[in-house]
Amino acid sequence: MPEGDTVWQTAHRLHAALAGHPLTRSDLRVPRFATVDLTGRTVLDVTPRGKHLLTRFEGGLTLHSHLRMEGAWRIFAPGERWRGGPAHQIRAVLSTAGHTAVGFRLPVLEVIRTQDEPRAVGHLGPDLLGPDWDPDEALRRLCADPARPLGDALLDQRNLAGIGNVYKSELAFLAAVTPWLPVGELAPGVPPRLVATARRLLEANKDRPDRRTTTTARSSERLYVYGRASRPCLRCGTPVRRAEPSGDRDRVSYWCPGCQTGPTP
Incomplete structure:
Protein backbone atom coordinates (compact mmCIF):
# COMPACT_ATOMS: atom_id res chain seq x y z
CA MET A 1 0.00 0.00 0.00
CA GLY A 122 -13.73 12.26 7.86
CA HIS A 123 -12.70 9.23 9.88
CA LEU A 124 -9.01 9.88 9.22
CA GLY A 125 -6.67 11.17 11.88
CA PRO A 126 -4.39 14.19 11.45
CA ASP A 127 -2.80 14.15 7.99
CA LEU A 128 0.99 14.00 8.29
CA LEU A 129 1.33 16.09 5.11
CA GLY A 130 -1.86 18.11 5.44
CA PRO A 131 -2.41 21.75 6.37
CA ASP A 132 -4.47 20.58 9.35
CA TRP A 133 -1.61 18.60 10.92
CA ASP A 134 -2.08 18.48 14.70
CA PRO A 135 0.73 16.65 16.55
CA ASP A 136 -1.07 16.76 19.89
CA GLU A 137 -4.19 15.14 18.47
CA ALA A 138 -2.08 12.58 16.60
CA LEU A 139 -0.28 11.70 19.85
CA ARG A 140 -3.56 11.41 21.74
CA ARG A 141 -4.98 9.02 19.16
CA LEU A 142 -1.80 6.96 18.90
CA CYS A 143 -1.77 6.38 22.67
CA ALA A 144 -5.53 5.93 23.11
CA ASP A 145 -5.26 2.12 23.30
CA PRO A 146 -2.20 1.26 25.45
CA ALA A 147 -2.55 -2.48 24.80
CA ARG A 148 -2.40 -2.14 21.03
CA PRO A 149 0.84 -3.17 19.26
CA LEU A 150 2.78 -0.17 18.01
CA GLY A 151 2.77 -1.33 14.38
CA ASP A 152 -1.02 -1.68 14.31
CA ALA A 153 -1.46 1.73 15.94
CA LEU A 154 0.85 3.37 13.38
CA LEU A 155 -0.95 1.77 10.44
CA ASP A 156 -4.40 2.79 11.70
CA GLN A 157 -5.27 5.79 9.54
CA ARG A 158 -7.66 6.98 12.23
CA ASN A 159 -4.58 7.82 14.33
CA LEU A 160 -2.11 9.30 11.85
CA ALA A 161 -3.08 9.50 8.18
CA GLY A 162 -0.29 8.57 5.79
CA ILE A 163 1.79 5.79 7.37
CA GLY A 164 2.17 2.46 5.58
CA ASN A 165 4.36 -0.60 6.06
CA VAL A 166 7.59 1.15 5.10
CA TYR A 167 7.30 3.92 7.65
CA LYS A 168 5.82 1.57 10.24
CA SER A 169 8.94 -0.60 10.15
CA GLU A 170 11.34 2.34 9.90
CA LEU A 171 9.72 4.25 12.76
CA ALA A 172 9.81 1.19 15.04
CA PHE A 173 13.50 0.76 14.20
CA LEU A 174 14.26 4.41 14.95
CA ALA A 175 12.43 4.03 18.27
CA ALA A 176 14.52 0.88 19.01
CA VAL A 177 11.43 -1.25 19.67
CA THR A 178 9.68 -4.00 17.70
CA PRO A 179 6.34 -3.28 15.96
CA TRP A 180 4.64 -5.71 18.37
CA LEU A 181 5.44 -3.82 21.56
CA PRO A 182 2.23 -2.45 23.12
CA VAL A 183 2.03 1.32 22.84
CA GLY A 184 1.55 1.61 26.60
CA GLU A 185 4.96 0.00 27.20
CA LEU A 186 6.88 2.66 25.29
CA ALA A 187 9.10 4.90 27.41
CA PRO A 188 7.35 8.22 28.18
CA GLY A 189 9.31 10.31 25.71
CA VAL A 190 9.07 7.86 22.80
CA PRO A 191 5.50 8.45 21.51
CA PRO A 192 5.93 12.22 20.96
CA ARG A 193 9.28 11.57 19.24
CA LEU A 194 7.63 8.96 17.01
CA VAL A 195 4.95 11.44 15.95
CA ALA A 196 7.51 14.16 15.26
CA THR A 197 9.78 11.76 13.36
CA ALA A 198 6.90 10.49 11.24
CA ARG A 199 6.06 14.05 10.21
CA ARG A 200 9.72 14.90 9.52
CA LEU A 201 10.33 11.82 7.37
CA LEU A 202 7.22 12.21 5.22
CA GLU A 203 7.91 15.93 4.74
CA ALA A 204 11.50 15.19 3.74
CA ASN A 205 10.46 12.51 1.25
CA LYS A 206 7.42 14.07 -0.39
CA ASP A 207 9.57 15.76 -3.06
CA ARG A 208 12.13 12.98 -3.48
CA PRO A 209 12.01 10.39 -6.26
CA ASP A 210 13.47 7.76 -3.89
CA ARG A 211 12.33 7.48 -0.28
CA ARG A 212 15.10 7.71 2.32
CA THR A 213 15.15 7.35 6.11
CA THR A 214 18.91 6.88 6.57
CA THR A 215 21.62 9.51 6.47
CA THR A 216 24.00 7.54 4.25
CA ALA A 217 24.44 8.60 0.63
CA ARG A 218 24.54 5.01 -0.67
CA SER A 219 21.58 4.20 -2.89
CA SER A 220 21.50 0.62 -1.57
CA GLU A 221 21.13 1.85 2.01
CA ARG A 222 18.18 4.24 1.78
CA LEU A 223 16.15 2.38 4.43
CA TYR A 224 17.25 0.88 7.73
CA VAL A 225 15.22 -2.33 7.77
CA TYR A 226 12.35 -2.33 5.28
CA GLY A 227 13.07 -4.68 2.38
CA ARG A 228 16.37 -5.78 3.93
CA ALA A 229 15.41 -9.25 5.18
CA SER A 230 18.48 -11.43 5.88
CA ARG A 231 20.82 -8.53 5.12
CA PRO A 232 22.99 -7.08 7.91
CA CYS A 233 21.55 -4.25 9.97
CA LEU A 234 23.15 -0.94 9.00
CA ARG A 235 23.85 -0.21 12.67
CA CYS A 236 24.78 -3.48 14.37
CA GLY A 237 25.25 -6.02 11.57
CA THR A 238 22.60 -8.46 12.85
CA PRO A 239 20.55 -9.98 9.99
CA VAL A 240 17.27 -8.14 9.54
CA ARG A 241 14.16 -10.29 9.91
CA ARG A 242 10.80 -10.21 8.15
CA ALA A 243 7.32 -11.28 9.25
CA GLU A 244 4.19 -11.50 7.10
CA PRO A 245 1.27 -12.73 9.25
CA SER A 246 -0.85 -15.25 7.34
CA GLY A 247 0.51 -14.01 4.03
CA ASP A 248 -0.96 -10.55 4.63
CA ARG A 249 1.17 -8.06 2.71
CA ASP A 250 -0.75 -5.23 4.38
CA ARG A 251 0.94 -6.16 7.66
CA VAL A 252 4.46 -7.17 6.60
CA SER A 253 7.10 -6.05 9.11
CA TYR A 254 10.89 -5.83 9.16
CA TRP A 255 13.00 -5.47 12.28
CA CYS A 256 16.50 -5.89 13.65
CA PRO A 257 16.73 -8.37 16.57
CA GLY A 258 19.92 -6.65 17.71
CA CYS A 259 18.70 -3.05 17.80
CA GLN A 260 15.04 -3.43 18.66
CA THR A 261 13.60 -4.75 21.89
CA GLY A 262 10.13 -6.14 22.49
CA PRO A 263 7.97 -9.11 21.51
CA THR A 264 8.33 -10.78 18.11
CA PRO A 265 6.21 -13.35 16.21
Missing part, protein backbone atom coordinates in the same frame (compact mmCIF):
# COMPACT_ATOMS: atom_id res chain seq x y z
CA PRO A 2 1.46 3.42 -0.93
CA GLU A 3 2.75 5.66 1.82
CA GLY A 4 1.40 9.16 2.33
CA ASP A 5 4.33 10.78 0.54
CA THR A 6 3.67 8.69 -2.59
CA VAL A 7 0.01 9.69 -2.59
CA TRP A 8 1.03 13.34 -2.07
CA GLN A 9 3.29 13.14 -5.13
CA THR A 10 0.52 11.54 -7.19
CA ALA A 11 -1.93 14.26 -6.18
CA HIS A 12 0.47 17.03 -7.10
CA ARG A 13 1.23 15.50 -10.50
CA LEU A 14 -2.49 15.18 -11.20
CA HIS A 15 -3.11 18.72 -10.00
CA ALA A 16 -0.37 20.13 -12.22
CA ALA A 17 -1.75 18.28 -15.25
CA LEU A 18 -5.49 18.82 -14.78
CA ALA A 19 -6.32 21.73 -12.49
CA GLY A 20 -7.77 24.80 -14.14
CA HIS A 21 -8.81 22.98 -17.30
CA PRO A 22 -12.16 21.58 -18.46
CA LEU A 23 -12.39 17.88 -19.20
CA THR A 24 -12.61 16.93 -22.86
CA ARG A 25 -13.20 13.28 -21.96
CA SER A 26 -14.53 11.48 -18.91
CA ASP A 27 -14.72 7.69 -18.72
CA LEU A 28 -15.36 5.96 -15.39
CA ARG A 29 -15.18 2.22 -15.85
CA VAL A 30 -16.85 1.03 -12.68
CA PRO A 31 -20.45 -0.20 -12.85
CA ARG A 32 -21.92 2.17 -10.30
CA PHE A 33 -20.59 5.31 -12.00
CA ALA A 34 -20.23 4.20 -15.61
CA THR A 35 -22.98 6.58 -16.73
CA VAL A 36 -21.54 9.61 -14.92
CA ASP A 37 -20.10 12.09 -17.44
CA LEU A 38 -17.82 14.83 -16.12
CA THR A 39 -16.96 16.13 -19.59
CA GLY A 40 -16.98 19.93 -19.72
CA ARG A 41 -16.46 20.39 -16.00
CA THR A 42 -13.31 22.26 -14.96
CA VAL A 43 -10.97 20.50 -12.56
CA LEU A 44 -10.60 22.75 -9.53
CA ASP A 45 -7.90 20.87 -7.64
CA VAL A 46 -6.54 17.46 -6.71
CA THR A 47 -6.00 17.13 -2.98
CA PRO A 48 -4.44 14.28 -1.02
CA ARG A 49 -5.97 13.30 2.30
CA GLY A 50 -3.82 10.66 3.97
CA LYS A 51 -3.81 7.90 1.36
CA HIS A 52 -6.95 9.15 -0.38
CA LEU A 53 -7.15 11.34 -3.49
CA LEU A 54 -9.88 13.94 -3.94
CA THR A 55 -10.26 15.36 -7.46
CA ARG A 56 -12.70 18.27 -7.27
CA PHE A 57 -14.75 19.63 -10.15
CA GLU A 58 -16.83 22.73 -10.66
CA GLY A 59 -20.44 22.11 -9.83
CA GLY A 60 -19.69 20.60 -6.42
CA LEU A 61 -18.55 17.11 -7.44
CA THR A 62 -15.53 15.14 -6.25
CA LEU A 63 -13.94 12.00 -7.66
CA HIS A 64 -12.70 10.03 -4.66
CA SER A 65 -10.04 7.37 -5.30
CA HIS A 66 -7.71 5.19 -3.24
CA LEU A 67 -4.72 3.26 -4.57
CA ARG A 68 -4.45 0.55 -1.88
CA MET A 69 -1.95 -2.14 -2.95
CA GLU A 70 -2.10 -2.13 -6.74
CA GLY A 71 -3.70 1.11 -7.92
CA ALA A 72 -1.93 3.83 -9.88
CA TRP A 73 -2.65 7.05 -11.73
CA ARG A 74 -0.58 7.75 -14.87
CA ILE A 75 -0.43 10.98 -16.86
CA PHE A 76 0.07 11.07 -20.63
CA ALA A 77 0.49 13.68 -23.33
CA PRO A 78 -1.95 13.77 -26.28
CA GLY A 79 -1.26 10.84 -28.58
CA GLU A 80 1.09 9.14 -26.12
CA ARG A 81 0.62 5.41 -25.64
CA TRP A 82 -0.96 4.56 -22.31
CA ARG A 83 1.37 2.46 -20.19
CA GLY A 84 0.58 1.04 -16.78
CA GLY A 85 -1.36 -2.11 -17.48
CA PRO A 86 -3.72 -3.77 -19.96
CA ALA A 87 -6.87 -1.94 -21.03
CA HIS A 88 -9.13 -4.11 -18.87
CA GLN A 89 -7.37 -2.74 -15.76
CA ILE A 90 -8.27 0.86 -16.56
CA ARG A 91 -10.85 2.25 -14.15
CA ALA A 92 -10.85 5.96 -15.03
CA VAL A 93 -9.87 8.26 -17.89
CA LEU A 94 -9.82 12.03 -17.40
CA SER A 95 -8.63 14.12 -20.35
CA THR A 96 -8.05 17.83 -20.89
CA ALA A 97 -6.67 19.47 -24.02
CA GLY A 98 -3.13 19.01 -22.71
CA HIS A 99 -3.07 15.80 -20.67
CA THR A 100 -4.83 12.52 -19.99
CA ALA A 101 -4.88 10.95 -16.53
CA VAL A 102 -5.53 7.22 -16.51
CA GLY A 103 -6.34 5.32 -13.33
CA PHE A 104 -5.27 1.66 -13.33
CA ARG A 105 -6.56 -1.02 -10.88
CA LEU A 106 -8.22 1.52 -8.60
CA PRO A 107 -10.03 -0.45 -5.89
CA VAL A 108 -11.90 2.64 -4.68
CA LEU A 109 -13.43 5.01 -7.22
CA GLU A 110 -16.60 6.97 -6.59
CA VAL A 111 -18.22 10.27 -7.47
CA ILE A 112 -19.55 12.14 -4.46
CA ARG A 113 -20.74 15.63 -3.71
CA THR A 114 -17.87 17.79 -2.54
CA GLN A 115 -19.86 18.73 0.55
CA ASP A 116 -20.03 15.01 1.41
CA GLU A 117 -16.26 14.46 1.43
CA PRO A 118 -16.26 14.06 5.23
CA ARG A 119 -18.25 10.85 4.78
CA ALA A 120 -15.34 9.44 2.74
CA VAL A 121 -12.35 10.77 4.66
